[in-house]
Amino acid sequence: MLAYILRRLLYAIPILVGVNLITFALFFVVNTPDDMARMQLGVKRVTPEAIEKWKAERGYDKPLVWNGAAEGLGKATETIFFKKSVRMFAFDFGRADDGRDIAREIATRMGPSLAVALPTFVLGLFATVSFALLLVYFRATYLDFAGVVLCVAMMSISGLFYIIGGQWLVSKIWHLVPISGYAPGLDAAKFVILPVIVSIVAGIGSSARWYRTIFLEESGRDYVRTARAKGLSERAVLFGHVLRNALIPILTGVVVVIPTLFMGSLLIEAFFGIPGLGSYTIDAINAQDFAVVRAMVFIGSCLYIVGLLLTDISYTWVDPRVRLG
Amino acid sequence: MTDMLAFKPVLLWSDALFFALLAVCAGGLWWARRQDHLRQAWLRVAASRSGMASAAVLAAFVLVALLDSLHYRPRLPDAKADAGQRAAYAVEVLSVLDLALRPLKANTEKTYSAPLATHLFAKETLEGGRDFPRLRHGGVHLRDDLARHESDVVGTALRGAALGLAAWCVFLLAAAGLRRRHPAVAWDAILAALLGLCLLAGPAAALAQGYHVLGTDKVGQDVLYLSLKSIRTGILIGTLTTLIMLPAAVLLGILAGYVGGWVDDLIQYLYTTLNSIPGVLLIAAAVLMMQVVIDTHPDWFATSAERADARLLALCAILGVTSWTGLCRLLRGETLKLREMEYVQAAQAFGVSRLAIMLRHILPNVMHIVLIAIVMDFSGLVLAEAVLSYVGIGVDPSTVSFGTMINTARMELAREPMVWWSLAAAFCFMFVLVLAANVFADVVRDAFDPRGSR
Numbered sequence: 142m143l144a145y146i147l148r149r150l151l152y153a154i155p156i157l158v159g160v161n162l163i164t165f166a167l168f169f170v171v172n173t174p175d176d177m178a179r180m181q182l183g184v185k186r187v188t189p190e191a192i193e194k195w196k197a198e199r200g201y202d203k204p205l206v207w208n209g210a211a212e213g214l215g216k217a218t219e220t221i222f223f224k225k226s227v228r229m230f231a232f233d234f235g236r237a238d239d240g241r242d243i244a245r246e247i248a249t250r251m252g253p254s255l256a257v258a259l260p261t262f263v264l265g266l267f268a269t270v271s272f273a274l275l276l277v278y279f280r281a282t283y284l285d286f287a288g289v290v291l292c293v294a295m296m297s298i299s300g301l302f303y304i305i306g307g308q309w310l311v312s313k314i315w316h317l318v319p320i321s322g323y324a325p326g327l328d329a330a331k332f333v334i335l336p337v338i339v340s341i342v343a344g345i346g347s348s349a350r351w352y353r354t355i356f357l358e359e360s361g362r363d364y365v366r367t368a369r370a371k372g373l374s375e376r377a378v379l380f381g382h383v384l385r386n387a388l389i390p391i392l393t394g395v396v397v398v399i400p401t402l403f404m405g406s407l408l409i410e411a412f413f414g415i416p417g418l419g420s421y422t423i424d425a426i427n428a429q430d431f432a433v434v435r436a437m438v439f440i441g442s443c444l445y446i447v448g449l450l451l452t453d454i455s456y457t458w459v460d461p462r463v464r465l466g
Numbered sequence: 467m468t469d470m471l472a473f474k475p476v477l478l479w480s481d482a483l484f485f486a487l488l489a490v491c492a493g494g495l496w497w498a499r500r501q502d503h504l505r506q507a508w509l510r511v512a513a514s515r516s517g518m519a520s521a522a523v524l525a526a527f528v529l530v531a532l533l534d535s536l537h538y539r540p541r542l543p544d545a546k547a548d549a550g551q552r553a554a555y556a557v558e559v560l561s562v563l564d565l566a567l568r569p570l571k572a573n574t575e576k577t578y579s580a581p582l583a584t585h586l587f588a589k590e591t592l593e594g595g596r597d598f599p600r601l602r603h604g605g606v607h608l609r610d611d612l613a614r615h616e617s618d619v620v621g622t623a624l625r626g627a628a629l630g631l632a633a634w635c636v637f638l639l640a641a642a643g644l645r646r647r648h649p650a651v652a653w654d655a656i657l658a659a660l661l662g663l664c665l666l667a668g669p670a671a672a673l674a675q676g677y678h679v680l681g682t683d684k685v686g687q688d689v690l691y692l693s694l695k696s697i698r699t700g701i702l703i704g705t706l707t708t709l710i711m712l713p714a715a716v717l718l719g720i721l722a723g724y725v726g727g728w729v730d731d732l733i734q735y736l737y738t739t740l741n742s743i744p745g746v747l748l749i750a751a752a753v754l755m756m757q758v759v760i761d762t763h764p765d766w767f768a769t770s771a772e773r774a775d776a777r778l779l780a781l782c783a784i785l786g787v788t789s790w791t792g793l794c795r796l797l798r799g800e801t802l803k804l805r806e807m808e809y810v811q812a813a814q815a816f817g818v819s820r821l822a823i824m825l826r827h828i829l830p831n832v833m834h835i836v837l838i839a840i841v842m843d844f845s846g847l848v849l850a851e852a853v854l855s856y857v858g859i860g861v862d863p864s865t866v867s868f869g870t871m872i873n874t875a876r877m878e879l880a881r882e883p884m885v886w887w888s889l890a891a892a893f894c895f896m897f898v899l900v901l902a903a904n905v906f907a908d909v910v911r912d913a914f915d916p917r918g919s920r
Binding site for chain 2: 155156159160163164167168171172176177179180293294296297298299300301302305308309313401404407408411422423426427429431434435437438441442445446449
């Protein structure tokens with residue numbers, strides 16, 4: 142098991158190197174730092190001095206991958222590639238355009254992101270699985286049909302509608318919770334509750350339908366028929382047999398997102414004014430702060446790889462037949 | 467107005483690709499008619515009521531998008547343009563849809579006005595104190611007889627509905643004729659969907675002569691016009707993205723599954739790497755970079771329409787890059803299974819080359835997965851466009867799309883009384899489009915998936 146995890150972690154290195162190369166190519170090769178400077182300072186009427194100053198402030202004034210002017214090892218290290226891309230492996234992301242340390246900013250913003258994402262994930266999973274089980278319990282009845290129609294209708298509605306509609310209805314008309322904002326500690330509850338509910342409702346349509354398919358496939362198996370023939374109640378069959386065995390396909394989709402919960406949801410955080418990583422990313426995109434976007438891409442990839450690893454490990458936990466070696 | 471016929475056709479890249487896509491679809495359907503198993507599958511789709519109803523709705527949307535893809539630049543009414551001189555053309559690129567909806571496009575108001583209103587939404591200082599000023603175009607035909615407003619609206623709507631019914635009767639007759647030749651097709655579902663469309667479009671068209679049916683937006687543009695224009699953007703993003711990613715996904719998926727070895731390792735590495743970058747961030751990074759490229763090369767584009775078009779296509783390409791991995795993995799898995807089938811082994815034993823096996827024996831047998839992926843991805847992409855445009859990494863702000871409509875309208879919910887019509891229109895149009903696509907995708911999947919699982 143340990144050997145497997147170690148091997149998977151080693152396998153992650155080339156992937157991270159690949160991600161790093163892609164971001165490097167996107168941010169520095171497709172566009173030279175001069176282009177970025179001109180974009181930031183305004184395309185017209187920009188002096189070469191201003192561009193040089195902008196680049197020097199951000200450390201973009203070095204050669205891209207090879208510094209012929211430097212001494213010894215400096216030929217490779219005194220470059221944009223080394224300073225900006227290789228240093229990411231040490232989680233050193235440098236500074237944002239407003240001068241703040243990105244790594245520190247990320248650490249402080251993780252809390253609010255998790256405060257929204259974690260309840261959304263746990264409660265959402267619970268709500269979706271229960272809803273799907275309910276549909277399976279009433280399978281081949283009008284109730285099941287209506288449920289599926291509801292799911293299809295719900296997944297056809299734009300996520301923006303749920304957010305805007307939820308804010309309008311709950312906050313503006315009913316005045317139940319503040320429209321947006323955040324407070325640390327327990328006060329966060331009143332700010333977090335609406336985003337959590339909105340994201341659960343927005344996601345329930347497609348996932349419940351998908352889980353229902355999995356449950357139905359599973360409940361057509363022979364062992365389920367055997368269980369029913371033994372005289373087990375429908376509830377015992379659903380929870381004890383169908384749910385347990387359907388966990389494997391569900392886990393594939395679910396466990397992989399657990400680590401990325403740290404990243405928060407861009408939309409939800411932007412709309413509800415949660416000072417998490419999602420809104421940080423959106424602000425960076427709007428301000429065209431390339432350093433922050435680059436850092437978030439790297440962190441996102443790291444978390445995704447951790448998620449893949451967790452998925453594999455969780456298989457051994459739900460399915461004793463799976464052995465990792 | 468002098469000579470609208472004198473125009474210069476403009477073929478934007480996205481138009482060309484869209485026409486190519488429609489041609490491929492038509493060709494594919496024609497080809498499928500001759501293949502027995504495909505014919506059976508499409509007949510299953512045609513016999514499905516929900517499938518045919520959603521297909522009719524989708525066809526209406528595609529028709530609007532098609533009209534909106536026939537672009538031209540009108541000739542400027544230039545007095546000096548003699549026979550010897552080259553005619554000057556307007557910089558603005560118009561489409562046939564613009565021509566059909568010319569009154570809607572031209573009749574702009576000053577700012578917001580509610581659906582079917584006769585007065586502006588905001589008070590202004592007039593001669594007789596502060597009041598709501600009359601609209602420039604909405605309800606002008608009523609003159610000062612405002613008491614007639616309601617009865618006029620109802621009357622016009624009823625007349626429009628009658629016209630819609632008359633148009634529907636044409637479809638009814640056509641369907642009656644076709645039903646005899648193709649009895650298996652669910653004509654009643656098509657007719658029901660068309661009846662709904664006619665009853666909506668008829669009154670809307672009749673009312674649009676004198677009113678702004680869905681109101682006007684912040685700068686006074688007709689919301690119905692904007693909604694209809696948004697359809698093209700949504701459909702293009704939903705289809706062109708798949709079209710762009712398809713060759714790479716199919717080629718790499720089959721190659722990885724059939725050849726195996728280091729090719730498989732390399733392709734798997736490629737898609738795991740791309741997959742591990744959070745999609746939104748990759749799109750954001752790529753769009754930011756693309757913006758820099760477009761902004762630093764203004765000389766590449768003759769008109770602003772071309773620039774917006776380039777950005778739309780680039781967005782499709784980027785969305786394609788982030789979304790081909792799923793299909794690629796599916797195809798790899800299916801190819802791995804097919805490789806061990808007896809008929810492929812037989813072909814190998816006969817000494818058929820690898821390329822021929824992949825083309826003749828593997829590719830046709832994974833096409834159903836490709837088709838299912840295309841129709842399943844469509845609705846997600848339409849929804850994604852709205853979100854991306856909202857975040858500011860979507861289409862060009864000058865391109866009319868559901869996302870830009872929602873983005874410009876969303877702050878106005880805070881107004882008192884609130885401006886709800888732009889948002890409602892964008893969401894409703896998007897909902898109908900995506901719902902039809904989702905239902906159609908389900909029917910296609912059920913018909914083509916050999917496992918027959920739901």
